[in-house]
Amino acid sequence: MVVVESKSKIKENCLSLICLSLIAMETVESILQYYQNTNKEIPTDILLPKGETSHFNILESMNCLLTFPYMRRNYYKICLVDNSLVYQMGDRKIEIDGPCIVFSNPTLAYSLERKYECNRRKGYICLFNEDYLTGDLKAVLLKLNALYQDDVFPYIKLTNEEYEMFSLYFKGLRDEYTGSFEYRKEIIVNLLRLIIYLAIKIQLQHCPELKQQDFSDRLVRAFMKLLDGQFPVDSPKHSIHFKTPAEFADKLNVHVNHLNHSLKTGTGKSTTHLIQERIVTEAMDLLKNTDWSISEIGNSLGFEYPQHFSHFLKKHTGQNPSFYKKANILNISAINKFS
Structure with a gap:
């Protein structure tokens, strides 16, 4: 039995889709x-x-x-x-x-x-x-x-x-x-x-x-700006440039150990944790709010193979990408029914 979401929730999801489309149209x-x-x-x-x-x-x-x-x-x-x-x-x-x-x-x-x-x-x-x-x-x-x-x-x-x-x-x-x-x-x-x-x-x-100002604080801000600057991913043809701590450290011209120490001190989280946390958030948004395939979403987030993306998401959320993709399809069907 399919549970139809409330009209307010459907409206909220519709607005999310509209916002995503506007972002993708950025000049x-x-x-x-x-x-x-x-x-x-x-x-x-x-x-x-x-x-x-x-x-x-x-x-x-x-x-x-x-x-x-x-x-x-x-x-x-x-x-x-x-x-x-x-x-x-x-x-x-x-x-x-x-x-x-x-x-x-x-x-x-x-x-x-x-x-x-x-x-x-x-x-x-x-x-x-x-x-x-x-x-x-x-x-x-x-x-x-x-x-x-x-x-x-x-x-x-x-x-x-x-x-x-x-x-x-x-x-x-x-x-x-x-x-x-x-x-x-x-x-x-x-x-x-x-x-x-x-x-x-x-x-x-x-x-x-x-x-x-402490340089470590500035480094934390620079890292977060670089991390957040990769999102939202606006096309399945594009892929994020930086996914590993070493890639971020190289871009910021610091040693990876120094970057990790600064982030751990400033945020309480490791470089890897912050990167993975942001990728999970973006993956969920793309699975729930776009019609991209699972393979396209994984590739846009830096995963060479779909199975690597599936393993990553299940490790962090407990569910495979197909679970969220199916929920998105059901949600779109509900929106069409009420439109």
């Missing part, structure tokens, strides 16, 4: 789309087959688009600007007036409105993708991100003197980028690291209380 701007949307010349390396090239560019900026729509970007951007800006992040609005340096990365969704079409003085826009990052550059970007709480947009207000100092370094990036020196990438990467370290130094001078 992410590619680096190619950035050039197209801003009417800038498209570098030739961008037009190569996807995945075959890294990309870096440094652009001078005087005339600016007045608005950028709300979305994530799948590239890193560092902007040196002297303007009045309004950033929107979720329900938070951040207003900036005057010289500043702004950092954005692929995890941030935001919109931007400029109050003036032109910067008060020449600025720069620096773009690069994940493939361009070296280990050293990843490490310093992590240190920068660790300074910011989740509710603070990564920007740093500058004095006129600091703005002019950064302008010289960005001009150096521009000169190297347009030059032909054999080791120009090495110079560019080191200049980027210098710019980021100087930004960290200035931010710590502006906010001395940040110096008192």
